Amino acid sequence: MINLYKKLFFALLFLVMAFFTYKYFSGEKENTTEYGSNLIQEQIKNVGKLVVTEGHYSQVLTFKDKDSYFGGLVSFDKKAIVVANSDVSVMYDLRQMKYEVDEENKTIRIVSIPKEEIKISPDIQYYDIEQSKFNEFTGADFNNIAKKVKLDLAKKIEKSTLKSNAQNRLISELSKILLVTHSVGWKVEYKGEEIKSENEFKI
Numbered sequence: 001m002i003n004l005y006k007k008l009f010f011a012l013l014f015l016v017m018a019f020f021t022y023k024y025f026s027g028e029k030e031n032t033t034e035y036g037s038n039l040i041q042e043q044i045k046n047v048g049k050l051v052v053t054e055g056h057y058s059q060v061l062t063f064k065d066k067d068s069y070f071g072g073l074v075s076f077d078k079k080a081i082v083v084a085n086s087d088v089s090v091m092y093d094l095r096q097m098k099y100e101v102d103e104e105n106k107t108i109r110i111v112s113i114p115k116e117e118i119k120i121s122p123d124i125q126y127y128d129i130e131q132s133k134f135n136e137f138t139g140a141d142f143n144n145i146a147k148k149v150k151l152d153l154a155k156k157i158e159k160s161t162l163k164s165n166a167q168n169r170l171i172s173e174l175s176k177i178l179l180v181t182h183s184v185g186w187k188v189e190y191k192g193e194e195i196k197s198e199n200e201f202k203i
Helices: 002-047 139-159 162-183
Strands: 050-069 074-093 098-102 107-112 117-130 187-190 193-195
Touching (some): 002 098, 002 162, 050 139, 074 139, 107 162, 139 162, 162 187
Antiparallel strands (some): 050 074, 098 107, 187 193
């Protein structure tokens, strides 16, 4: 009978120890997951800022306009040399980035990254202005010149490295999230694919 009590005692002791061991490791896992989630979200908050790449462009244009009458027998011309010095900014507002936290699968899913914003601030100066009283420069002329300056500059920006430099800076900021997630055993997904390195970010 004594042996039976001993067996029951040790069996009960084993069950109690197993229960507390399970609770200990379960709690540790929950704490680790919560710690990882908080750390990653704090890093995303730190990254969530305006990423700006700036450039400066100079342009020289000649503006000409002619008003003709009587089949071209009489005309009134106006022209000017236009010098435009423009500051250009390419920005990503990462405060608008949308993401999901999947604690069960230890995954950060980047849902969307905001599109770049391009800001053009031209300083336009006019030289060698020639005009007639019958064909003077108007507000509409100056507005059209400003539009042309911005249009020509937008084409130059597309051919330049300004946008690609801005993307590189953006990826550099996003890679900080990647570094933290990997350090706590989490992973990052974007566009349905797991991102394992900085080079795999396709913006």
